Amino acid sequence: MFKVTVVGSGNWGSVAAKLIASNTIRLASFHDEVRMWVFEEKLPSGEKLTDVINKTNENVKYLPGIKLGKNVVADPELENAVKDANMLVFVTPHQFMEGICKRLAGKIRSDTEGISLIKGMEVKKEGPTMISTLITKQLGINCSVLMGANIANEIALEKFSEATVGYNQNKLAAERWVELFNTPYFNVTAVEDVEGVELCGTLKNVVAIAAGFVDGLEMGNNTKAAIMRIGLKEMRAFSKMWFPSVKDNTFFESCGVADLITTCMGGRNRKVADAYARNGGKRPFDELEAEMLQGQKLQGVLTAQEVHEVLSHRGWLHMFPLFSAVHAISTGRLPPSAIVKISDLKPSSNL
Numbered sequence: 001m002f003k004v005t006v007v008g009s010g011n012w013g014s015v016a017a018k019l020i021a022s023n024t025i026r027l028a029s030f031h032d033e034v035r036m037w038v039f040e041e042k043l044p045s046g047e048k049l050t051d052v053i054n055k056t057n058e059n060v061k062y063l064p065g066i067k068l069g070k071n072v073v074a075d076p077e078l079e080n081a082v083k084d085a086n087m088l089v090f091v092t093p094h095q096f097m098e099g100i101c102k103r104l105a106g107k108i109r110s111d112t113e114g115i116s117l118i119k120g121m122e123v124k125k126e127g128p129t130m131i132s133t134l135i136t137k138q139l140g141i142n143c144s145v146l147m148g149a150n151i152a153n154e155i156a157l158e159k160f161s162e163a164t165v166g167y168n169q170n171k172l173a174a175e176r177w178v179e180l181f182n183t184p185y186f187n188v189t190a191v192e193d194v195e196g197v198e199l200c201g202t203l204k205n206v207v208a209i210a211a212g213f214v215d216g217l218e219m220g221n222n223t224k225a226a227i228m229r230i231g232l233k234e235m236r237a238f239s240k241m242w243f244p245s246v247k248d249n250t251f252f253e254s255c256g257v258a259d260l261i262t263t264c265m266g267g268r269n270r271k272v273a274d275a276y277a278r279n280g281g282k283r284p285f286d287e288l289e290a291e292m293l294q295g296q297k298l299q300g301v302l303t304a305q306e307v308h309e310v311l312s313h314r315g316w317l318h319m320f321p322l323f324s325a326v327h328a329i330s331t332g333r334l335p336p337s338a339i340v341k342i343s344d345l346k347p348s349s350n351l
C-alpha cells in the first residue's frame with residue numbers, strides 16, 4: 001500500500017492535497033489518509049493554522065472556502081508528517097527546499113518515491129540545479145516532477161485543466177503519480193524528460209514578470225504576445241544549453257506553452273509585476289508581494305536573479321535579452337519600459 005504525504009500547504013499545496021485525497025479514498029492501492037505538512041503560523045484570531053485546518057477541513061489562509069477532504073490531516077511537525085510515507089509530494093516555494101531537505105535527510109523510508117510540484121531552481125557555481133535533483137541528492141530518492149497550466153484557485157473549483165508529469169527512466173513510478181493526481185477535471189500525462197518539464201515550469205515565471213510589466217504599461221495584446229514568443233524561445237534555449245537532453249516536444253505539453261499562456265494571463269507573478277510597472281518601479285517587489293499576496297510567494301523575481309547569476313558567470317547574458325531585462329527592471333536598474341527595448345540588447349541568432 002502507498003502512503004502519501006504532501007510537504008507544503010500554500011495555495012497550490014492545499015489544492016494538491018485535495019486532488020490527491022479525492023483519489024486515495026477511492027483507490028485501493030493507497031492509504032486513505034493524506035498527511036499535509038504545514039509551516040506553522042498563528043492566525044489573527046490567535047489560533048494555529050494547523051488546528052484550524054484540522055477543525056474546519058479548510059486552509060483558511062491559503063485556500064479559503066474550499067474543503068480539502070476529510071482524509072487530509074494537517075501536521076506541523078515535518079519529521080512526523082513524513083515518517084510513514086513512501087510517496088512524498090514536495091510543493092513549497094523553491095527558496096525553502098534546501099532547508100527542508102537538510103531536515104529530512106536520513107529521516108525518510110528507503111522505499112520512498114518523490115515528486116516535485118515546485119517551480120524553481122537552485123543556483124550553484126557550475127550552473128542551475130533543479131529542485132528534483134536537489135531532492136534526489138539530499139534524500140537519496142528518485143524524484144519525478146509535475147508541472148502544467150495550473151492556476152491553483154481554478155483547479156480548486158474543479159475547472160478542467162491539464163498537467164504533465166516528467167520522469168527519468170522510472171516509468172512505473174510515473175504511472176503511479178499519474179494515477180494519484182488524475183481526475184475527470186485534472187488530466188495528467190507523463191513524458192520522459194524530467195529536466196525539460198521542470199525548466200518549463202521554472203522559467204515561465206520570469207516571462208510572466210515581463211508580461212506583467214507590459215500589462216502595467218498598458219501596451220496591449222500584440223506586445224504581450226511578442227513577449228511570450230520571445231520568452232518561450234529563451235526558455236527553450238536556456239533549457240537546452242544546460243541540459244542538451246531536453247526535448248522540443250516537451251514545450252508543446254501543458255507544462256510548456258500552456259503554462260506560459262495561463263501564467264502570463266492570470267498568475268500572481270503577472271499581477272504583482274503589473275503593479276510594479278504601474279508604480280513606475282518605485283515600490284519594490286517584496287513590498288508589493290507582501291501587500292498583494294498576503295503570505296503567498298512569487299517565484300519569478302528570484303528565478304530571474306538565479307538565471308542572471310548563471311548566465312553572467314558563463315558570459316551568456318547577451319543571448320537572453322528578455323531574461324536579462326526582467327532582472328534589470330525588477331532590481332531597479334532599468335525602468336519598466338525597457339521591457340520593449342530588448343531588441344537593443346542584440347539577441348543572438350542561435351536562440
Ligand SMILES: NC(=O)c1ccc[n+]([C@@H]2O[C@H](COP(=O)([O-])OP(=O)(O)OC[C@H]3O[C@@H](n4cnc5c(N)ncnc54)[C@H](O)[C@@H]3O)[C@@H](O)[C@H]2O)c1
Pocket residue numbers: 008009010011012013014038039040062091092093094096117118119120150151152153295296297298299
Ligand atoms: N499557486 C499556484 O497557482 C501554483 C500553481 C502551480 C505551481 N505552483 C508552485 O508551487 C510551489 C508552492 O507554491 P504555493 O502556491 O503552494 O505556495 P504559496 O505561495 O501560496 O504559499 C507560501 C507557502 O510558503 C510557506 N512558508 C513561508 N515561510 C516558509 C518557510 N520559512 N519554510 C517553509 N515554508 C514556508 C507558507 O506557510 C505557505 O504555505 C511554488 O513553486 C509555485 O511556483 C503554484
Ligand SMILES: O=P(O)(O)OC[C@H](O)CO
Pocket residue numbers: 119148149150151152208259262263266267268269270298299
Ligand atoms: O500564480 P503564479 O504566477 O505563481 O503561477 C501559478 C502557476 O504556476 C500557473 O501554472
